[in-house]
Amino acid sequence: MTEIVRIQHVSKTFQDKKAVNNVSFSIKKGEVIAILGPNGAGKTTTISMLLGLLHPTSGSIQLFGLNPSEKKVREKIGTMLQEVSVMNGLKSKELLELIRNYYPNPLSLKELIQLTGLTDTDLRTRAEKLSGGQKRRLSFALALSGNPDLIMFDEPTVGMDITSRNRFWKTIKQLAAQGKTIIFTTHYLQEADDVAERILLFHNGSIIADGTPAEIKARIAKQAVSFTTNDPFQAFEKLNQHSVVTNIYQKNERIIVQTGDTDAVLALLFEEKVGAQQIQIENGKLEEAFEQLTNNHQEAM
């Protein structure tokens, strides 16, 4: 399999804020990748560098073995940006016809309509009069118009209703089946889990996990034991000494102890006499765990 994207030791600093910190990864042809992370994790900065819109402060980025801003690369990529915009004064159809001409082997208008669900009304409407949803469909069609090998989306489903969202992901899976390489950013774990074959989990500008959704889930959806106590400080102290405890934190009065072995932690609670009350065993919801992992990353490592 050929390597489509190669990022090596890339960092990006804005003024004195480090947005992306020494990130390296490579992506092979046909992979569907989710760049997952909370807001401010460096997702958009990373994708902007992949697109050649921002230059890394240090490190190197290659797409198809070339610099991202080369014309040869531009001919092979399609993109939908976070801020959806279209050129005023042209009808959707005119705009699509125009953009298609920029590429050596564009998709036909018919194929684009079939993939994106653009309607006749959409096509006849002038860009500035399109509704939010119509604009999304048009910019999706614009992204695909050059029949790209590599497709990049920055937060593609923000502002989409459920129907359009489902349709969008259905199309993405269809494109993936054709062997296209797809990279998208999202802050919804569920979305990454449903669509991506591989997740790059970003936090504070670094990749903290890189693997299949199943691997990531196993890592982050930890089981936990929670309880209340009159002396949380002592409980923290005592429990932290045991290696079976992977993470310990407090949330709404309750102390939450993350672990791979809840039975062992239960035993510990009584051995260490931490005064645990209202004990619960929690199987850890995925979203919550993701939130925890990204929030408490420094403590957890």
Added chain:
Amino acid sequence: MKILRLQCKAEILRVLRNPYFVFWSLLMPIVFYFIFTKVVNTGAPDKAEWQAHYLMSMTAFSVMGSSIMTLGIRIVQERQHGWATFMRLTPLSDTVYFTAQMMGQTVIHLFSIIVIFTAGALINGVSLTALEWISSGAWILIASTPFLALGTLIGLMRRVETAAGISNVIYMAMAVAGGMWMPLEIMPKIMQTIGKWLPSYNFGNGAWAIVQGNAPEWRNILILIAYLVLFMLLSKYIRRKQEAM
């Protein structure tokens, strides 16, 4: 080449569908022309001369307006709304994009000139020799370059509202102070002195000279070139500063 042609076509279509353009660059100059040659008695000694003179004023006014406003505001809009970013990600080269915009703008100017000249001929039966029609039209077309450069300069502003406000003020001030609405000769001395250094006056004066059977003065040409260079250097400087951020 095919791409450039299609791109130009798209640009022209966009301008023609822009209500701002139709209002400010076609309707307004023709209405003004009608008012100041038909309705208001300006007391000009030579009526035919005044009608030809004012037709040039209004045509120059129109072309100056679409250079500064239509072009400038559109550039800001495209950048602010992220369209410019999207275009950067397509294989279309910046040069083709820019050239097409300029060529499209020129075709639009030619169109405005023809429309307003025709209106002048119909409203007042302005009659010039074929050579005068062609050379005054050509002057307005070519000498508008400094205003296109000014439009691109305005295009560097960050917000559409600012760009629209500022370009409107510049446009109106230059039109009035440059003698496009009323001849500079009837204005106070100080205004005349300032006016003669404005690009708008020098732009208009070339066309006024042509319809009187003279050639544009060298002074007009040189001043316009100086403004062109100034605006281009300024854009270059500002763009570099913006990129450095």
